[in-house]
Amino acid sequence: MTETAISKEPVKASEIDPKFKYELSRMHGGEKLLKCFQCGTCTSDCPVARFSDTYRPRTIIHMAQLGLKDRVLNSDTLWLCAACFTCTDRCPQGVEVASVIRVLRNLAAEKGIAPKVFKEQAASILDSGYAYKIPSLRIKKRESQGLPPLPKSNPENVRKALKGVKFLEKIEKEDEQDEQ
Amino acid sequence: MSSKYLIFLGCAVPYRVSSYEISARKVLTKLGVELVEMPEFNCCGLPLDPVSHETMLILAARNLALAEQTGLNILTLCPGCAGTLKKVNKILKEDKALREQINGHLKDSGLEFKGTVETKHILQVLKEDVGLEKIRNAIVKPLTKLKVAEHVGCHLLRPKEYIGFDDPEDPQTLKTLIEATGATCLNYIDETECCGAPSVGVSDKIALQLARDKLNHVKMVEAQALITICPFCHIMFDTNELRIERMFNETYGIPVLHYPQLLGLAMGMTPEELSFNELRVDTSKLLQVIKEGVN
Numbered sequence: 001m002t003e004t005a006i007s008k009e010p011v012k013a014s015e016i017d018p019k020f021k022y023e024l025s026r027m028h029g030g031e032k033l034l035k036c037f038q039c040g041t042c043t044s045d046c047p048v049a050r051f052s053d054t055y056r057p058r059t060i061i062h063m064a065q066l067g068l069k070d071r072v073l074n075s076d077t078l079w080l081c082a083a084c085f086t087c088t089d090r091c092p093q094g095v096e097v098a099s100v101i102r103v104l105r106n107l108a109a110e111k112g113i114a115p116k117v118f119k120e121q122a123a124s125i126l127d128s129g130y131a132y133k134i135p136s137l138r139i140k141k142r143e144s145q146g147l148p149p150l151p152k153s154n155p156e157n158v159r160k161a162l163k164g165v166k167f168l169e170k171i172e173k174e175d176e177q178d179e180q
Numbered sequence: 181m182s183s184k185y186l187i188f189l190g191c192a193v194p195y196r197v198s199s200y201e202i203s204a205r206k207v208l209t210k211l212g213v214e215l216v217e218m219p220e221f222n223c224c225g226l227p228l229d230p231v232s233h234e235t236m237l238i239l240a241a242r243n244l245a246l247a248e249q250t251g252l253n254i255l256t257l258c259p260g261c262a263g264t265l266k267k268v269n270k271i272l273k274e275d276k277a278l279r280e281q282i283n284g285h286l287k288d289s290g291l292e293f294k295g296t297v298e299t300k301h302i303l304q305v306l307k308e309d310v311g312l313e314k315i316r317n318a319i320v321k322p323l324t325k326l327k328v329a330e331h332v333g334c335h336l337l338r339p340k341e342y343i344g345f346d347d348p349e350d351p352q353t354l355k356t357l358i359e360a361t362g363a364t365c366l367n368y369i370d371e372t373e374c375c376g377a378p379s380v381g382v383s384d385k386i387a388l389q390l391a392r393d394k395l396n397h398v399k400m401v402e403a404q405a406l407i408t409i410c411p412f413c414h415i416m417f418d419t420n421e422l423r424i425e426r427m428f429n430e431t432y433g434i435p436v437l438h439y440p441q442l443l444g445l446a447m448g449m450t451p452e453e454l455s456f457n458e459l460r461v462d463t464s465k466l467l468q469v470i471k472e473g474v475n
Contacts, residue, residue: 028233028271028278047374051389079382082390083230084374085338089348096339102230109231117381118231125239129222131191138194145202145455150194151219157289158222161242164285167232 005054006063006075020067027106029099036061042087042097048080055080057087057097064104073108079115081105109167122171126162129153183309184214185255185300186247188265191223192411193257196419199458200411203440204257204302206449211310211318215255220246224261225268226335240268241282244299245291254299259410262301263335267342269295301336303409303439304345307353315360320448322362325469328442329366329403330354331394331417333410334374348372357439358407361446365407369397377412391416392424395432405435405466407442414438418460435463445470 024030042057043049049056054077063072072078078101087097108114121131128134130153139150162168193201208215225239244265247254256262272279273295283292300308306315337348346353351372358365376390395417398406408414418436425431436459444454456463 047376047390047393048379048386050393051386052383079230080379080386082334082374082376082378082387084334084378086334086372086374088339098339102233105230106233114231115382118228121227122231122235125223125228130195131223131227132195134191134195138196138198142194142198145198147198147201147205148217151189151217151221153222154220154289155222157220158239158242160288161238161285161291162235163288165232165235165238168235 005077006059006068007071011066011068015068015070017067017069020069021065024064024100024103027103029096030103032093032095033061033064033100035093036065036091036095036097037093038062039092041090041092045086045090047084047086048082052077052080057081057101060101060104061095061097064100072104073111074113078105078108106167110170112170119171119174122168123175126159126168126172127155129155129158183212183305184216184252185305186218186221186250186252187215188218188221188224188243188254188256188261188299190256190258190261190411191227192260192415197411197414197438199441199455200257200414200438202455202458203438203444206453207440207444207447208255208302208305210447211306211314213255213305213310216250216252218246218250224256224258224264226260226264229264236264237268237272237278237282238285240264241272241293242286242289242291244269244295244297245286245293247297248294249291251297253297255305256299256301257411259301259333259336260412262299262304263343265299267339269297269299270342301345301409303332303336303353303357306357306443312356312360315357315443319361319446321446321470323442323446323470324362325472326363326404326466327366327402328358328363328405328407329368329398329401330358330371330407331375331413332372333408333413334372336409337372354407354409354439358442361443363442363446366401366403368401368403370394375410375413375416377416380416387416388420388424388427391420392428392430395421395424395434398434399432403434404469405437405442405463407437407439409439421461433461435459435461435466437463
């Protein structure tokens with residue numbers, strides 16, 4: 001995945017969605033977004049920011065507060081957060097920074113923007129209940145290792161439970177299209 | 181007091197970290213923790229939280245509801261699973277509207293989340309159920325010559341609001357459990373920092389740089405091994421150590437053990453029993469040090 005920074009082009013009034021921050025504040029994890037006063041604790045303590053030229057949680061939060069919806073949701077850097085929750089624990093304002101970023105990612109995913117790895121894991125969970133396709137050799141080997149058989153899960157009931165989830169329906173549709 | 185748990189394997193352990201499962205089961209059984217298999221469990225949900233919070237909540241709630249039917253608490257090997265199940269349990273217990281929404285998804289398969297079971301990571305079970313005294317009494321070969329470093333990882337510590345099990349800034353549990361084996365646990369820079377695993381697949385380069393940073397800090401204090409309690413952290417440091425060495429033209433040679441492997445050695449089990457053969461980084465020097473320490 002390329003590391004595209006959030007665009008720093010001058011902002012046009014037409015780009016601003018003034019209600020975006022309220023939309024986010026109503027979502028689970030985004031409640032405290034408005035409390036951020038841009039101190040920068042999140043970015044200075046972020047282990048990913050240390051090695052990335054573009055990933056800056058403070059900037060992402062700022063853009064969200066400003067209502068620059070498309071710029072944030074279309075940015076690759078959104079996906080670099082490692083969800084270590086250091087920012088969340090240390091935020092002096094109690095903003096769940098990592099959760100706000102997760103809310104933004106969820107919105108991007110609903111638009112169809114998400115790294116391939118998540119689509120693969122989703123497909124695997126729908127197929128087997130597990131996030132990875134566990135090789136049959138591994139499953140067979142368990143006996144010789146003295147391990148009990150691998151729990152089989154219940155993919156049929158898992159799919160039943162996940163019925164109606166937008167992101168997953170999109171993936172199933174894409175899969176069907178790929179097969180045709 | 182005997183304790184009985186449903187064992188929640190998660191996905192990463194059966195996928196590629198069997199040494200963790202093998203050693204954990206042996207150690208727990210010997211310490212009197214009974215493990216019950218649960219054939220219906222699915223992924224905890226964490227991997228899909230970035231793309232769909234709702235999916236994560238449903239998957240986690242389904243696991244919790246399944247456990248509730250048995251009346252047994254859950255033991256996980258992966259801190260990601262433990263963190264997710266703890267967090268979702270708390271969220272759904274406190275938020276009635278959300279609970280009803282999620283239960284609507286479970287209804288068709290005859291399940292309902294009520295919030296009646298607890299999830300503990302193996303480290304928490306060792307600390308709270310087995311207890312330090314019992315562990316110390318089970319040590320027959322103290323690893324007194326050994327100096328190691330620990331890596332707890334993120335999801336058993338943060339966010340504190342949901343996990344609340346150890347001090348996220350200066351965690352003590354793993355250190356104390358390591359020292360119970362007779363080994364010395366060294367302090368190093370940025371002990372609580374992320375291994376990088378969640379960034380794999382999004383940016384491998386950044387992920388490996390995070391792991392490299394940690395290996396550098398561990399090397400600085402001359403630790404003879406790094407002790408982990410998470411399948412993902414273990415993959416980052418053990419499976420990827422050679423890759424990092426090649427990528428940055430450096431040498432670490434730091435063996436990475438699952439805590440149950442270290443504990444198992446001190447309890448008198450052999451490296452073969454504890455699946456040392458599955459580890460990528462060479463452990464022969466380390467085992468030599470231990471052997472000389474035991475005499």
